[in-house]
Amino acid sequence: xxxxxxxxxxxxxxxxxxxxxxxxxxxxxxxxxxxxxxxxxxxxxxxxxxxxxxxxxxxxxxxxxxxxxxxxxxxxxxxxxxxxxxxxxxxxxxxxxxxxxxxxxxxxxxxxxxxxxxxxxxxxxxxxxxxxxxxxxxxxxxxxxxxxxxxxxxxxxxxxxxxxxxxxxxxxxxxxxxxxxxxxxxxxxxxxxxxxxxxxxxxxxxxxxxxxxxxxxxxxx
Ligand code: ZN
Numbered sequence: 001x002x003x004x005x006x007x008x009x010x011x012x013x014x015x016x017x018x019x020x021x022x023x024x025x026x027x028x029x030x031x032x033x034x035x036x037x038x039x040x041x042x043x044x045x046x047x048x049x050x051x052x053x054x055x056x057x058x059x060x061x062x063x064x065x066x067x068x069x070x071x072x073x074x075x076x077x078x079x080x081x082x083x084x085x086x087x088x089x090x091x092x093x094x095x096x097x098x099x100x101x102x103x104x105x106x107x108x109x110x111x112x113x114x115x116x117x118x119x120x121x122x123x124x125x126x127x128x129x130x131x132x133x134x135x136x137x138x139x140x141x142x143x144x145x146x147x148x149x150x151x152x153x154x155x156x157x158x159x160x161x162x163x164x165x166x167x168x169x170x171x172x173x174x175x176x177x178x179x180x181x182x183x184x185x186x187x188x189x190x191x192x193x194x195x196x197x198x199x200x201x202x203x204x205x206x207x208x209x210x211x212x213x214x215x216x217x218x219x220x221x
Pocket of ligand 1: 191192193197198200205
């Protein structure tokens with residue numbers, strides 16, 4: 001049964017956040033989506049997010065946080081940085097944007113506060129976190145406490161993908177009836193190619209590996 005409450009989903013138009021959008025629609029009576037323009041090289045990302053929100057019939061807002069791209073030096077916002085193919089053994093991958101999830105969730109919470117929304121949804125995953133510290137459960141819990149203290153609020157940050165690997169995320173999309181939509185219309189690729197992507201970047205390889213595993217297991221059922 002759906003909760004008679006509203007949820008605000010952080011939506012980037014990728015596999016994870018689009019799956020989260022439909023997860024939220026299956027649980028909450030009203031859902032809205034918020035997307036962030038932070039100076040990512042592929043502005044197509046925000047267009048895909050808008051399209052996904054339109055298809056799902058939920059209100060969409062795009063927030064300009066291009067300051068983040070100007071403050072940081074990473075492979076997602078700076079064309080002069082060549083993307084790490086593999087995660088370096090002793091450091092974060094250079095696709096890491098410091099503070100991104102903290103900033104996005106904080107802004108989402110401010111927006112939610114103003115709209116009387118208590119539930120926030122984010123597609124972060126500790127199981128497949130690519131080494132990003134701000135995708136971990138402890139960080140999300142800590143931020144949840146901080147946001148509540150900061151605004152004297154009762155926010156609940158939902159992270160339905162936290163303990164799912166990419167195979168599990170495909171399974172969830174299928175369960176929610178949006179496997180084909182997620183497969184053919186979302187943008188996960190760091191090189192800005194929709195659906196199966198460029199096939200080469202770390203995001204594409206992770207997505208494809210999960211898809212192959214999921215299809216192999218589904219075929220056996
Ligand atoms: Zn790619």
